Amino acid sequence: MxxxxxxxxxxxxxxxxxxxxxxxxxxxxxxxxxxxxxxxxxxxxxxxxxxxxxxxxxxxxxxxxxxxxxxxxxxxxxxxxxxxxxxxxxxxxxxxxxxxxxxxxxxxxxxxxxxxxxxxxxxxxxxxxxxxxxxxxxxxxxxxxxxxxxxxxxxxxxxxxxxxxxxxxxxxxxxxxxxxxxxxxxxxxxxxxKREFALNTVDKDSKEVQKAIIEIAQEGRRVVRDLETIKALSKGYAVFYKPRDVDVREVVKRYESLGKIELNLKALEFAKELAIENYKEFLLIKGLGPGTLRALALVGELIYDVKPSWRDPVTHPxxxxxxxxxxxxxxxxxxxxxxxxxxxxxxxxxxxxxxxxxxxxxxxxxxxxxxxxxxxxxxxxx
Structure with missing residues:
Protein backbone atom coordinates (compact mmCIF):
# COMPACT_ATOMS: atom_id res chain seq x y z
CA MET A 1 0.00 0.00 0.00
CA LYS A 194 7.25 22.17 1.57
CA ARG A 195 5.87 24.05 4.57
CA GLU A 196 7.88 25.22 7.56
CA PHE A 197 5.92 22.83 9.75
CA ALA A 198 2.88 20.54 9.72
CA LEU A 199 1.13 18.72 12.56
CA ASN A 200 1.90 15.18 11.49
CA THR A 201 0.50 12.45 13.76
CA VAL A 202 0.98 9.78 11.09
CA ASP A 203 4.70 10.29 10.67
CA LYS A 204 6.72 7.07 10.72
CA ASP A 205 7.69 7.42 14.40
CA SER A 206 4.34 8.57 15.79
CA LYS A 207 3.15 5.48 17.69
CA GLU A 208 3.83 7.07 21.08
CA VAL A 209 2.07 10.28 20.08
CA GLN A 210 -0.96 8.38 18.77
CA LYS A 211 -1.21 6.40 22.01
CA ALA A 212 -0.91 9.56 24.13
CA ILE A 213 -3.62 11.37 22.14
CA ILE A 214 -6.05 8.48 22.64
CA GLU A 215 -5.32 8.31 26.38
CA ILE A 216 -5.69 12.09 26.82
CA ALA A 217 -9.00 12.03 24.93
CA GLN A 218 -10.38 9.54 27.44
CA GLU A 219 -9.59 11.71 30.46
CA GLY A 220 -12.84 13.63 30.13
CA ARG A 221 -13.02 16.97 31.96
CA ARG A 222 -9.38 16.82 32.95
CA VAL A 223 -8.26 17.55 29.41
CA VAL A 224 -10.51 20.63 29.46
CA ARG A 225 -8.74 21.91 32.58
CA ASP A 226 -5.33 21.16 31.07
CA LEU A 227 -6.22 23.11 27.94
CA GLU A 228 -7.44 26.07 30.04
CA THR A 229 -4.13 26.03 31.93
CA ILE A 230 -2.18 26.16 28.68
CA LYS A 231 -4.28 29.05 27.34
CA ALA A 232 -3.73 30.95 30.60
CA LEU A 233 0.03 30.40 30.35
CA SER A 234 0.07 31.59 26.75
CA LYS A 235 -1.56 34.85 27.87
CA GLY A 236 1.01 35.38 30.61
CA TYR A 237 -1.10 34.44 33.63
CA ALA A 238 0.57 32.76 36.62
CA VAL A 239 -0.58 29.19 37.19
CA PHE A 240 0.59 26.29 39.34
CA TYR A 241 2.05 24.37 36.39
CA LYS A 242 4.63 25.57 33.91
CA PRO A 243 6.53 23.38 31.40
CA ARG A 244 10.28 23.61 31.77
CA ASP A 245 12.40 25.23 29.07
CA VAL A 246 9.42 25.74 26.78
CA ASP A 247 8.14 28.96 25.26
CA VAL A 248 4.43 28.25 25.72
CA ARG A 249 3.35 31.21 23.63
CA GLU A 250 5.40 30.07 20.64
CA VAL A 251 4.11 26.51 20.89
CA VAL A 252 0.48 27.66 21.11
CA LYS A 253 1.06 30.10 18.24
CA ARG A 254 2.30 27.23 16.05
CA TYR A 255 -0.85 25.20 16.73
CA GLU A 256 -3.14 28.21 16.24
CA SER A 257 -1.56 28.92 12.85
CA LEU A 258 -3.30 25.76 11.64
CA GLY A 259 -6.73 26.81 12.94
CA LYS A 260 -8.77 27.10 16.12
CA ILE A 261 -7.87 25.00 19.15
CA GLU A 262 -11.16 23.64 20.42
CA LEU A 263 -12.56 20.45 21.97
CA ASN A 264 -15.62 18.53 20.83
CA LEU A 265 -16.61 17.00 24.15
CA LYS A 266 -19.11 14.62 22.56
CA ALA A 267 -16.32 13.11 20.47
CA LEU A 268 -14.22 12.67 23.62
CA GLU A 269 -17.17 10.99 25.35
CA PHE A 270 -17.45 8.54 22.46
CA ALA A 271 -13.74 7.74 22.75
CA LYS A 272 -14.12 7.05 26.47
CA GLU A 273 -17.33 5.00 26.17
CA LEU A 274 -15.93 2.86 23.37
CA ALA A 275 -12.58 2.44 25.14
CA ILE A 276 -10.83 2.95 21.82
CA GLU A 277 -7.18 1.91 21.68
CA ASN A 278 -6.66 1.88 17.92
CA TYR A 279 -5.70 5.18 16.26
CA LYS A 280 -7.54 4.33 13.04
CA GLU A 281 -10.78 3.77 14.94
CA PHE A 282 -10.09 6.90 16.97
CA LEU A 283 -9.82 9.05 13.85
CA LEU A 284 -13.17 7.70 12.63
CA ILE A 285 -15.03 8.93 15.74
CA LYS A 286 -17.91 11.17 14.71
CA GLY A 287 -17.16 14.79 15.53
CA LEU A 288 -13.39 14.38 15.80
CA GLY A 289 -12.16 17.28 13.71
CA PRO A 290 -8.90 19.16 13.20
CA GLY A 291 -9.53 21.57 16.11
CA THR A 292 -10.05 18.76 18.61
CA LEU A 293 -6.94 16.89 17.49
CA ARG A 294 -4.90 20.11 17.71
CA ALA A 295 -6.13 20.57 21.29
CA LEU A 296 -5.27 16.99 22.27
CA ALA A 297 -1.82 17.17 20.66
CA LEU A 298 -1.15 20.53 22.37
CA VAL A 299 -2.05 19.09 25.78
CA GLY A 300 0.14 16.09 25.03
CA GLU A 301 3.12 18.28 24.15
CA LEU A 302 2.93 20.83 26.98
CA ILE A 303 1.44 18.80 29.84
CA TYR A 304 2.77 15.31 29.18
CA ASP A 305 5.90 16.17 27.14
CA VAL A 306 4.86 13.92 24.25
CA LYS A 307 5.79 15.92 21.16
CA PRO A 308 4.26 15.22 17.76
CA SER A 309 6.18 15.39 14.51
CA TRP A 310 6.12 18.76 12.79
CA ARG A 311 7.58 17.42 9.56
CA ASP A 312 5.75 18.28 6.37
CA PRO A 313 6.02 14.99 4.41
CA VAL A 314 6.93 16.73 1.14
CA THR A 315 10.08 15.09 -0.22
CA HIS A 316 10.57 16.88 -3.55
CA PRO A 317 8.94 19.76 -5.43
Missing part, protein backbone atom coordinates in the same frame (compact mmCIF):
# COMPACT_ATOMS: atom_id res chain seq x y z
CA UNK A 2 1.19 3.53 -0.62
CA UNK A 3 0.09 7.09 -0.63
CA UNK A 4 1.81 8.22 -3.77
CA UNK A 5 2.09 11.93 -3.26
CA UNK A 6 0.86 15.47 -2.85
CA UNK A 7 0.75 18.37 -5.30
CA UNK A 8 0.38 22.09 -4.48
CA UNK A 9 -1.71 24.30 -6.78
CA UNK A 10 -2.77 27.98 -6.79
CA UNK A 11 -6.52 28.61 -6.47
CA UNK A 12 -7.96 29.58 -9.85
CA UNK A 13 -11.49 30.60 -10.81
CA UNK A 14 -13.32 30.25 -14.12
CA UNK A 15 -14.97 27.46 -16.05
CA UNK A 16 -14.02 25.21 -18.93
CA UNK A 17 -15.91 26.33 -22.06
CA UNK A 18 -18.34 23.72 -23.48
CA UNK A 19 -16.40 23.32 -26.73
CA UNK A 20 -13.30 22.34 -24.75
CA UNK A 21 -15.12 20.16 -22.18
CA UNK A 22 -16.65 18.07 -24.97
CA UNK A 23 -13.26 17.46 -26.52
CA UNK A 24 -11.77 16.65 -23.09
CA UNK A 25 -14.38 13.90 -22.63
CA UNK A 26 -13.68 12.39 -26.03
CA UNK A 27 -9.91 12.43 -25.59
CA UNK A 28 -10.11 11.10 -22.02
CA UNK A 29 -12.29 8.16 -23.05
CA UNK A 30 -9.79 7.18 -25.74
CA UNK A 31 -6.75 7.49 -23.46
CA UNK A 32 -8.42 5.61 -20.59
CA UNK A 33 -9.47 2.80 -22.91
CA UNK A 34 -5.93 2.43 -24.27
CA UNK A 35 -4.47 2.50 -20.76
CA UNK A 36 -6.73 -0.25 -19.45
CA UNK A 37 -6.07 -2.39 -22.54
CA UNK A 38 -2.32 -1.97 -22.06
CA UNK A 39 -1.94 -2.03 -18.26
CA UNK A 40 -5.26 -3.25 -16.84
CA UNK A 41 -7.46 -1.44 -14.33
CA UNK A 42 -4.82 -1.74 -11.62
CA UNK A 43 -2.29 -0.02 -13.88
CA UNK A 44 -4.74 2.81 -14.46
CA UNK A 45 -5.30 3.29 -10.72
CA UNK A 46 -1.56 3.28 -10.04
CA UNK A 47 -1.14 6.09 -12.54
CA UNK A 48 -4.03 8.15 -11.19
CA UNK A 49 -2.38 7.84 -7.75
CA UNK A 50 0.86 9.32 -9.12
CA UNK A 51 0.67 13.14 -8.81
CA UNK A 52 3.08 13.65 -11.71
CA UNK A 53 1.19 11.30 -14.04
CA UNK A 54 -2.14 12.83 -13.01
CA UNK A 55 -0.82 16.31 -13.78
CA UNK A 56 0.49 15.11 -17.14
CA UNK A 57 -2.94 13.66 -18.01
CA UNK A 58 -4.48 16.96 -16.92
CA UNK A 59 -2.17 18.82 -19.30
CA UNK A 60 -2.80 16.36 -22.11
CA UNK A 61 -6.52 17.18 -22.20
CA UNK A 62 -5.86 20.95 -22.09
CA UNK A 63 -6.11 22.02 -18.43
CA UNK A 64 -3.64 24.35 -16.68
CA UNK A 65 -0.63 22.80 -14.99
CA UNK A 66 -0.86 25.01 -11.92
CA UNK A 67 -4.59 25.44 -11.32
CA UNK A 68 -6.64 24.06 -8.42
CA UNK A 69 -9.29 23.36 -11.05
CA UNK A 70 -6.99 20.83 -12.67
CA UNK A 71 -7.99 18.42 -9.91
CA UNK A 72 -11.74 19.00 -9.92
CA UNK A 73 -12.14 19.28 -13.69
CA UNK A 74 -9.85 16.39 -14.60
CA UNK A 75 -11.37 14.09 -11.97
CA UNK A 76 -14.88 15.05 -13.11
CA UNK A 77 -14.01 14.37 -16.75
CA UNK A 78 -12.51 10.98 -15.83
CA UNK A 79 -15.59 10.11 -13.75
CA UNK A 80 -17.91 10.88 -16.66
CA UNK A 81 -15.74 8.95 -19.11
CA UNK A 82 -15.50 5.83 -16.92
CA UNK A 83 -19.26 5.92 -16.31
CA UNK A 84 -19.83 5.69 -20.07
CA UNK A 85 -17.12 3.09 -20.71
CA UNK A 86 -17.38 -0.48 -19.44
CA UNK A 87 -13.74 -0.87 -18.37
CA UNK A 88 -14.21 -2.41 -14.93
CA UNK A 89 -13.33 0.72 -12.97
CA UNK A 90 -15.60 3.53 -11.71
CA UNK A 91 -15.44 6.67 -9.57
CA UNK A 92 -17.40 7.78 -6.49
CA UNK A 93 -17.47 11.29 -5.06
CA UNK A 94 -16.02 14.50 -6.39
CA UNK A 95 -16.15 18.18 -5.43
CA UNK A 96 -18.24 19.69 -2.61
CA UNK A 97 -21.65 18.03 -2.29
CA UNK A 98 -20.54 15.20 -4.58
CA UNK A 99 -17.78 14.27 -2.11
CA UNK A 100 -20.38 13.76 0.62
CA UNK A 101 -22.23 11.32 -1.62
CA UNK A 102 -19.17 9.05 -1.85
CA UNK A 103 -20.52 6.32 0.52
CA UNK A 104 -23.77 5.92 -1.44
CA UNK A 105 -21.98 5.82 -4.77
CA UNK A 106 -19.40 3.37 -3.44
CA UNK A 107 -22.15 0.99 -2.35
CA UNK A 108 -23.61 1.01 -5.86
CA UNK A 109 -20.23 0.51 -7.53
CA UNK A 110 -19.23 -2.28 -5.14
CA UNK A 111 -22.58 -3.98 -5.75
CA UNK A 112 -22.00 -3.78 -9.52
CA UNK A 113 -18.56 -5.36 -9.10
CA UNK A 114 -19.87 -7.92 -6.56
CA UNK A 115 -17.65 -6.55 -3.77
CA UNK A 116 -18.41 -5.91 -0.11
CA UNK A 117 -18.85 -2.11 0.07
CA UNK A 118 -18.22 -1.75 3.84
CA UNK A 119 -14.38 -1.82 3.81
CA UNK A 120 -14.24 0.68 0.94
CA UNK A 121 -16.65 3.09 2.62
CA UNK A 122 -14.57 2.86 5.79
CA UNK A 123 -11.35 3.38 3.83
CA UNK A 124 -12.84 6.45 2.14
CA UNK A 125 -13.67 8.00 5.51
CA UNK A 126 -10.29 7.16 7.00
CA UNK A 127 -8.28 8.52 4.06
CA UNK A 128 -10.20 11.79 4.35
CA UNK A 129 -9.58 11.92 8.11
CA UNK A 130 -5.84 11.30 7.69
CA UNK A 131 -5.37 14.22 5.28
CA UNK A 132 -7.64 16.63 7.16
CA UNK A 133 -7.18 15.67 10.82
CA UNK A 134 -4.20 13.38 11.43
CA UNK A 135 -1.99 15.42 9.07
CA UNK A 136 -2.60 19.17 9.21
CA UNK A 137 -0.99 21.80 7.01
CA UNK A 138 -3.77 24.40 7.05
CA UNK A 139 -5.87 22.94 4.22
CA UNK A 140 -9.59 22.09 4.40
CA UNK A 141 -10.70 19.19 2.22
CA UNK A 142 -13.38 20.00 -0.33
CA UNK A 143 -12.79 17.34 -2.98
CA UNK A 144 -12.70 13.56 -2.52
CA UNK A 145 -12.87 11.05 -5.38
CA UNK A 146 -12.64 7.30 -4.80
CA UNK A 147 -11.65 5.07 -7.74
CA UNK A 148 -12.56 1.37 -7.46
CA UNK A 149 -12.02 -1.48 -9.92
CA UNK A 150 -13.76 -4.84 -10.19
CA UNK A 151 -10.75 -6.62 -8.65
CA UNK A 152 -10.98 -4.57 -5.45
CA UNK A 153 -8.03 -2.25 -6.14
CA UNK A 154 -8.65 1.38 -5.23
CA UNK A 155 -7.18 4.86 -5.49
CA UNK A 156 -8.18 8.21 -3.99
CA UNK A 157 -7.60 11.73 -5.29
CA UNK A 158 -8.60 14.44 -2.83
CA UNK A 159 -7.85 18.12 -2.47
CA UNK A 160 -7.78 20.68 0.34
CA UNK A 161 -7.97 24.47 0.18
CA UNK A 162 -6.06 27.16 2.08
CA UNK A 163 -7.89 30.42 1.36
CA UNK A 164 -5.29 32.60 3.11
CA UNK A 165 -2.41 31.27 1.02
CA UNK A 166 -4.70 30.90 -2.01
CA UNK A 167 -3.32 27.43 -2.56
CA UNK A 168 -4.80 23.96 -2.93
CA UNK A 169 -3.01 20.75 -1.97
CA UNK A 170 -3.86 17.51 -3.73
CA UNK A 171 -3.39 14.11 -2.09
CA UNK A 172 -3.07 10.80 -3.96
CA UNK A 173 -3.59 7.31 -2.54
CA UNK A 174 -3.39 3.78 -3.91
CA UNK A 175 -3.92 0.28 -2.51
CA UNK A 176 -4.36 -3.16 -3.98
CA UNK A 177 -6.88 -4.23 -1.34
CA UNK A 178 -9.41 -2.69 1.05
CA UNK A 179 -7.14 -3.15 4.04
CA UNK A 180 -6.82 -0.10 6.28
CA UNK A 181 -3.97 -1.47 8.41
CA UNK A 182 -1.27 0.48 6.58
CA UNK A 183 -3.16 3.74 6.17
CA UNK A 184 -1.43 5.34 9.12
CA UNK A 185 2.01 5.19 7.56
CA UNK A 186 1.00 6.54 4.19
CA UNK A 187 3.91 8.49 2.78
CA UNK A 188 6.14 7.00 0.14
CA UNK A 189 6.93 10.04 -1.96
CA UNK A 190 5.26 13.44 -1.61
CA UNK A 191 5.56 16.25 -4.13
CA UNK A 192 4.54 19.82 -3.38
CA UNK A 193 5.58 23.08 -1.70
CA UNK A 318 7.04 19.26 -8.65
CA UNK A 319 8.56 20.87 -11.74
CA UNK A 320 5.58 21.85 -13.91
CA UNK A 321 7.79 22.03 -16.96
CA UNK A 322 8.23 18.28 -16.95
CA UNK A 323 4.83 18.20 -18.63
CA UNK A 324 4.30 18.43 -22.37
CA UNK A 325 1.15 19.98 -23.82
CA UNK A 326 -0.33 18.04 -26.72
CA UNK A 327 -3.10 20.53 -27.58
CA UNK A 328 -2.29 23.67 -25.55
CA UNK A 329 -3.59 25.11 -22.27
CA UNK A 330 -7.07 26.36 -21.37
CA UNK A 331 -5.64 29.76 -20.37
CA UNK A 332 -3.48 29.93 -23.53
CA UNK A 333 -0.33 28.92 -21.65
CA UNK A 334 2.07 27.72 -22.94
CA UNK A 335 0.00 28.25 -26.13
CA UNK A 336 -3.66 28.54 -27.08
CA UNK A 337 -5.68 25.45 -27.94
CA UNK A 338 -6.26 24.99 -31.64
CA UNK A 339 -9.55 23.14 -32.16
CA UNK A 340 -8.34 21.62 -35.40
CA UNK A 341 -5.24 20.14 -33.75
CA UNK A 342 -7.35 18.78 -30.87
CA UNK A 343 -9.82 17.15 -33.28
CA UNK A 344 -7.01 15.63 -35.32
CA UNK A 345 -5.51 14.06 -32.19
CA UNK A 346 -8.89 12.56 -31.31
CA UNK A 347 -9.30 11.14 -34.82
CA UNK A 348 -5.79 9.72 -34.73
CA UNK A 349 -6.42 7.91 -31.42
CA UNK A 350 -9.77 6.68 -32.69
CA UNK A 351 -8.04 5.08 -35.69
CA UNK A 352 -5.38 3.67 -33.36
CA UNK A 353 -7.95 1.99 -31.12
CA UNK A 354 -9.80 0.61 -34.14
CA UNK A 355 -6.68 -1.01 -35.64
CA UNK A 356 -5.15 -2.10 -32.36
CA UNK A 357 -1.67 -1.01 -33.54
CA UNK A 358 0.31 0.23 -30.51
CA UNK A 359 3.78 0.23 -32.07
CA UNK A 360 3.59 3.93 -32.93
CA UNK A 361 2.91 4.81 -29.27
CA UNK A 362 6.01 2.89 -28.21
CA UNK A 363 8.10 4.88 -30.70
CA UNK A 364 6.71 8.19 -29.44
CA UNK A 365 7.51 7.12 -25.87
CA UNK A 366 11.20 6.56 -26.75
CA UNK A 367 11.43 10.00 -28.34
CA UNK A 368 9.66 11.84 -25.49
CA UNK A 369 11.76 10.25 -22.71
CA UNK A 370 14.76 12.42 -23.70
CA UNK A 371 12.78 15.60 -24.39
CA UNK A 372 13.27 18.67 -22.17
CA UNK A 373 11.15 21.81 -21.98
CA UNK A 374 12.97 24.81 -23.55
CA UNK A 375 14.06 27.19 -20.78
CA UNK A 376 12.96 30.31 -22.65
CA UNK A 377 9.38 28.99 -22.93
CA UNK A 378 8.86 28.40 -19.19
CA UNK A 379 6.01 30.81 -18.44
CA UNK A 380 3.74 30.26 -15.39
CA UNK A 381 0.01 31.05 -15.61
CA UNK A 382 -0.19 33.25 -12.50
Missing amino acids: MRSGVAELPLHTGKVPPWLANRMRKLSKLVLKILVEEYGTKGLLERLADPVWFQAFNNLIGMDWDSSGSTTVTTGIIKEALAELDLGVMVAGGKGKSSRNTPNELEKIASKFELDPEPYVKTSRLVAKVDSVALQTGYQLYHHAFFLDEEGNWAVVQQGMNTELRLARRYHWFNEKPDVEELLNPHKGVAGV IDPFKFAYAVGGKDRVPFRIEKGTYDELIRFLERLTETGNREILKRVKKISEKWKFPEEEKIPTF
